[in-house]
Amino acid sequence: MKAGRIRLEVEAPAGERSSGWQTRLQLESAGLVSAIYKVDNLYTSSLSEDLCAVSSLLNAHEGSRRRETRVTFDRERKIASYLERDLVKDAVVLEKEIDIPGCVHDVVGGLAYLRTLRVEPGQSIQVPMSDGKKSVSAQVNSLRREQLKINNKVYKTVCFEAMLFNGVLYRRQGRLFVWLTDDERRLPVQIQARIKFPIGTITLRLEREETT
Numbered sequence: 001m002k003a004g005r006i007r008l009e010v011e012a013p014a015g016e017r018s019s020g021w022q023t024r025l026q027l028e029s030a031g032l033v034s035a036i037y038k039v040d041n042l043y044t045s046s047l048s049e050d051l052c053a054v055s056s057l058l059n060a061h062e063g064s065r066r067r068e069t070r071v072t073f074d075r076e077r078k079i080a081s082y083l084e085r086d087l088v089k090d091a092v093v094l095e096k097e098i099d100i101p102g103c104v105h106d107v108v109g110g111l112a113y114l115r116t117l118r119v120e121p122g123q124s125i126q127v128p129m130s131d132g133k134k135s136v137s138a139q140v141n142s143l144r145r146e147q148l149k150i151n152n153k154v155y156k157t158v159c160f161e162a163m164l165f166n167g168v169l170y171r172r173q174g175r176l177f178v179w180l181t182d183d184e185r186r187l188p189v190q191i192q193a194r195i196k197f198p199i200g201t202i203t204l205r206l207e208r209e210e211t212t
Helices: 031-036 107-115
Strands: 003-009 019-028 040-049 053-062 065-074 079-086 091-099 124-130 135-150 151-163 175-181 188-195 200-205
Touching: 003 107, 003 188, 019 031, 019 107, 040 107, 107 124, 107 175, 135 175, 151 188
Parallel strands: none
Antiparallel strands: 003 019, 019 040, 040 053, 053 065, 065 079, 079 091, 124 135, 135 151, 151 175, 175 188, 188 200
């Protein structure tokens, strides 16, 4: 059953005036799922030229729940400032500051950073990650080479597991896998979150690649 649509856009620095990377991730429910529980979430973030997080904004509309979450990452002070607001009640849900390393990645930036590396199966790396509420050094394991057939096209990939669930960055129990093409592009062609009850398995597959 198709539960929704996701679109990820990453805009690379262009020209001397560019301050870094811009990302946009939109998640919308579809079909029966949307009729039962509508989801329309938009996550945008700004990254430095070396893919460190600068700021992020999440506008989440899930059922009757509407939240706005802003995170600012101060690289010089090594502080992340988190502000979450309930837009229905016009009230602050959570406001806090945490210590972070000089360079830390959000989830999208972490994926972009992984694409810059060559991590062979059997190897692991540590990636500094933060959602503004917590800062961790997350382990990413390169598991195996694997062929995937997506939309009648076969991709040679490397499968990675990012250790973000089970109380690392997120409390929810689960596992997160990412498949990148085994070439110079390291294109993400599949992402899978295997989350324990009540959600189950969420699989995102590349529908098309757009370049400008």
